[in-house]
Amino acid sequence: MSQLEPFLAFSAEVTAFPIVELQGTGQAESYLQTVEDIVGTQRLDRLLVLYQSLPLATREDIRQARADRLRRDIFGSDELGPIARNIIKLWYSGTWYELPSAWTEAYGPAPQDVTFVVAPSSYVEGLLWTAIGAHPAGAKAPGYASWQWPPHIPPFAGDPAATPR
Amino acid sequence: MISSIKKTSLAEIKARLEQHPIEAVIVGTGISGAIIANELTKAGKNVLLLEAGPGTNLTLQGYNEFLSNFYGATSKDNQAPYPVNPNASMPRSTNLRKLQPGETDSATYMVQSGPYVTDTNYTRVYGGTTMHWEAKTPRMLPEDFKSQTLFGQGVDWPLGYDDLEEFYQVAEREIGVSADVEDQSYLGVTFPKDYVYPMKGLPLSYLDQQVAKRLDGTEVELYGQRYPLKIRPFPQGRNGIPNDKYDRGQGYVPVGAVSNHQIEIGERCQGNTNCVPICPVQARYHSGKTLAKAFQRATGSIHLLVQAVASRVVIDPVSGRVTALEVKVYKDPKSSEHETVTIAATIFVLASNAIETPRLMLASGLRSSSGLIGRNLMDHSYLLSWATMPEICGTMRGTSVTGGIIDLRGGAFRRHQAAFSVDIHNDGWGWAVGSPYSDLTTLVDQYNLFGPELRRGLINRISSQLLLAFMIEVMPSESNRVTVDPQYTDQLGNMRPVVSFTVPEYTMRGAAYAREFARTVFARVGAADQSRYDPGDYGYVAYNGQGYAIRGGNHLAGTHVMGNDRNRSVVDTNQRSWDHPNLYLVGGGSMPTIGTANVTLTLAALCYRSARSMLDQLQ
Amino acid sequence: MDSSDITTLEELKSYLYSAMQLEHATLPPYLVALYSIKPGTNLDATQIIRVVAVEEMLHLTFAANLLNAIGGEPDLTVPGFVPNFPTYLPDGEQEFLVHLAPFSRQTIENFLQIERPSLAPSGVNKLVARREHGPFLHLGTHPRQTTMRYYSIGDFYKAIEDGLVYLEGEAQKQGKTIFTGDAGRQITSQYYYSGGGHLHPVTDLATAVTAIRLVIEQGEGQTATIYDSQKELAHYYRFDQLIHGRYYRSGDAIEHPTGEPVSVDWDAAYPVKTDVKLADIPAGSELHQAAAAFNQAYARFLAEITEAYNGKPHKLMEAVAHMFEFRNAMTVLIRNPLPGSNGLYAGPTFEVSPEAAGAPQAGAESLEVVA
Ligand SMILES: Cc1cc2nc3c(=O)[nH]c(=O)nc-3n(C[C@H](O)[C@H](O)[C@H](O)COP(=O)(O)OP(=O)(O)OC[C@H]3O[C@@H](n4cnc5c(N)ncnc54)[C@H](O)[C@@H]3O)c2cc1C
């Protein structure tokens, strides 16, 4: 449980969803558990400690430095990169994707590492649909005739497109 | 709607059989079986329904388990909600593969003997395939009934549009169709004066409107004739806004969810974008709604036996009459343990769909004197073309499809090439490449995006997806067929269907034009074409130097064709078997051709017509 | 005592306004309980509460139709329209407070109090004397006996029905009618429908009485039977099924359902802080912003509905679509731990106006039945 806070902080930064919304999916604990079960607590710890050591982004140039470090040290790491990418995909789709075979060969075995939907509710809470102003097929229906209006795409901090294309 | 549908136990059925002779046994609880059952019970007939599946979805709880299965499934294919049942298997697209010439693949329930591998499917659960149909309900065009006379293609029907019109109306009432007559009156389709659909049409999606804005009013030219284009809404079997002008001003009361206790949630369509494979709120029609009416009206005279697989039709060799049906009743889907019971009745109705009905007949050794049982298998061929719209269109919202292009459903070009109907898919490239999941994995794993760039990337990539699905006409051909083979059996020892299919050249000419047509549309709306067809695709068909991935249409038909000549058809225009006077084969299998209409409304209309004949026979 | 409690058109309007307030007041508690249920659990309860909430929306709309029919102007944006929870019901019942609380046995018992069937079979004993408690809009009080309150929602609606009959009778004697409203302001099934019944326009006494009867029947049922005339189970009995752990089926006696079992897991709900307020959430936090944003969205929704009820019926469809949107906002709040609350969770506060501050004091209550 102690890992929940850094896990959420890391997740918020890499998904571009604020912690409130991540918590709001009700999936935080089970995602953390899923990652720990599959890749091991120690490996996840290492990722989160590394993450916490990144320079704080207060100024624009530091922001850039931070992004570069994130890329180089975490996403660019043979060992941690696939895990980081899987955490993003978990939040966005509720699915744990089987790690690349190169990863398993080097750092495995990871017996529980198969592609699966964490729980029926994690599919429903996938952020993919929130991001695009839609809803997962078969859940959170938007209401009769709502499809005839333009989508309401929620604004978010750091959106590279000031206005939608 | 509260319903008193109950499964009846085998012991009870046996006890009843001794006291109350059954007048009609109906195999299958899909829309065909449901309509027949409802009509016969209206006239007070004693009916037994057999369903191969377990019927867990009779309760709302069971229905919702299907939904939860779907949420939890890694592969969100058509059959994702429905548990595997080796005693009553169904085709599934997830493990198909391309065949080498002459090869047969028996790895999936429906054996593929090629050369074309079809991912068409149907559902063997209570409610049949309406549990996961999309519920588009167009009528066939008047010209579709005369394609031999008019275009020298296929065969003419023994019935015409005018013979079916009144039954179309009844079917539209039962299914609860939402549409507006103004939008559906085209290419010769007519309605009686003052007719309105039960409910008003569903509005076009924002995506449809973005396409329409640039495409409407333009034309294409084909064999010297010009065809104007317009995005139109499809009629849909899902609850919309009731039309108070319906039924001469009586209005229409939509049927909501059915369950056996008071907890109904009968609402209008909420835009779950999940009509296939299961509507969470039951806004979309399924045949359980029709059966609920039958059970409510006639508790004592209609019985439902589930986990009951019709396995052999027993014939009196002298008269040709069916004397009984052999049914394997299993206890548990996981085990082959079963009891075989023999059920006698006055008439027998096989409503188990255009694959399973001929399969059962052939497995019973009944090839029909015309030899046509299982032949002339038809299904629409689908070709997909997909592109990126020049702006955000809010894809992934609305029913699976709200609008499309129907202007090339009919016309003189049908002498040369197949007609088609075009759907604009509100669920983006899902059918073609697995969006939105594939977009997520591409952007994260390949494009190395994260944070705000990823979030924006997903918006731009998904919300502007456009997918056109061309539903292309397929004409009957005797070599396209369902057969059985004793080497391929299921867990209960029943022979499985074996399908051989070649996409006809007439259809491929239509497909080749469809691809060109898609390019024209993309050019006019300014969309970036992203389509590609992989030669390794199981549905890949090469034609004139080009390759196309052809998908199955789930619109199975033709395998017990109706006609006026007993040597050229299996059933008469009442869907009664020529060879076996107390046997009816009902459903898509009776249709001589399918034009470019999704088949269900038409097969439902035929069932209403046949029910009259059955009642006459039961007098 | 008069045969009718309501003797003027103005009184009738104010009663109908209270009726709208009443129907609306039940929505926030039902929604909080509904969305506090952990996903994938309590399927039966989810369906039951959902259907009741949808029907409350229908009733709200019926009340608006009634008010429009007699020339009133429904307004859901006036300060105080949305109660400050905990609250008494606007019909004057004061034996219990209505709370915003997570799904629990206690909460369902609270809902049973809300939907309780009328004690008074024929209008006798329907008024009870109650002591005043704290600030509250007392529009639903007896016009000339301000210390009197209605015992149940049914009794309150019965008074409205009597008033309609009486006033229309008086008007007819002079060759007039009280149904002078513009028919174009009526909301019909075209704009809103649910499984819970057909929404018909109210244009005269007959349609008005039908509307009221439907609301009464769907709410607490008739005294004699648990099913209403459309063979639907009244709200009281729907909730009652959760307490008894069984579904009712036709023919069942009150309090003795014999249908299929209802499985309830009282613990499978987020422990939302009861009657949570914005002030309970750390100022400046993301959570506080989200809660405030929800309240704004809710206020916007009420404004849209008001517009729909005032001559733009087609707007209702859009409003309902927004309702689906803020459902998601509510679940986000409900699933967030509330800092410093010992394991409780946040939730929507429904504070839509600055006026909604200062809770009524729940004190000792006296209840005496008057004939
Ligand atoms: C994904 C998908 C989308 C579709 N979309 C549309 C659409 O938009 N519009 C349209 O018109 N059509 C559509 N269809 C087609 C439509 O669903 C079918 O045409 C229709 O449901 C067929 O009804 P039926 O009653 O004839 O057969 P089915 O619904 O297949 O019913 C057959 C029944 O028989 C039972 N059964 C089978 N074998 C046995 C046996 N041996 N013993 C006992 N019982 C048995 C089955 O369990 C089932 O209950 C779609 C189909 C699919 C798969």
Ligand code: SF4
């Ligand atoms: S869009 Fe949704 S609510 Fe509408 S019919 Fe399809 S699944 Fe049902």
